[in-house]
């Protein structure tokens with residue numbers, strides 16, 4: 700299903716999912732405290748990149764089974780964020796990955812680790 704309310708990210712996937720890169724500029728209405736991006740949005744971006752590591756590694760739909768996030772510095776809204784994820788470990792039904800959100804000048808905003816598990820094709824988004 701097309702989702703016009705989503706972040707419309709276009710993940711760059713390298714080496715079969717070993718590395719995933721996403722760019723996103725969250726809009727002003729996604730702030731929590733004044734001009735500071737809500738932590739849930741940062742978690743979503745980390746989740747998105749980590750999940751794509753899993754999807755690309757298993758080459759099938761996959762979901763986040765676990766996500767741990769550390770918020771290191773506040774992020775402004777309306778500024779481009781860079782999200783890099785890297786595969787750490789692969790087992791039969793579990794991919795572990797780490798990810799970081801940074802600003803263009805390299806400032807570290809948030810880091811996370813996650814575990815992703817494959818699910819059946821029926822999880823894949825469908826057209827109405």
Ligand SMILES: CCCCCCCCCCCC(=O)SCCNC(=O)CCNC(=O)[C@H](O)C(C)(C)COP(=O)(O)OP(=O)(O)OC[C@H]1O[C@@H](n2cnc3c(N)ncnc32)[C@H](O)[C@@H]1OP(=O)(O)O
Nearest residue numbers: 746747750751761762763764765792793814816817818824
């Ligand atoms: C084209 C457009 C694309 C579009 C792409 C869009 C990308 C969107 C990305 C969004 C990502 C998300 O938000 S995903 C949505 C949020 N996540 C979810 O909704 C997931 C909800 N949870 C589940 O569906 C389920 O719990 C699963 C599938 C994760 C696991 O269920 P299960 O298959 O029944 O597995 P279960 O019996 O619990 O466990 C099986 C084995 O895995 C182990 N295991 C389970 N969880 C863990 C864990 N966190 N850490 C270690 N091990 C674990 C168990 O110990 C067990 O080991 P053993 O006993 O076998 O040794």
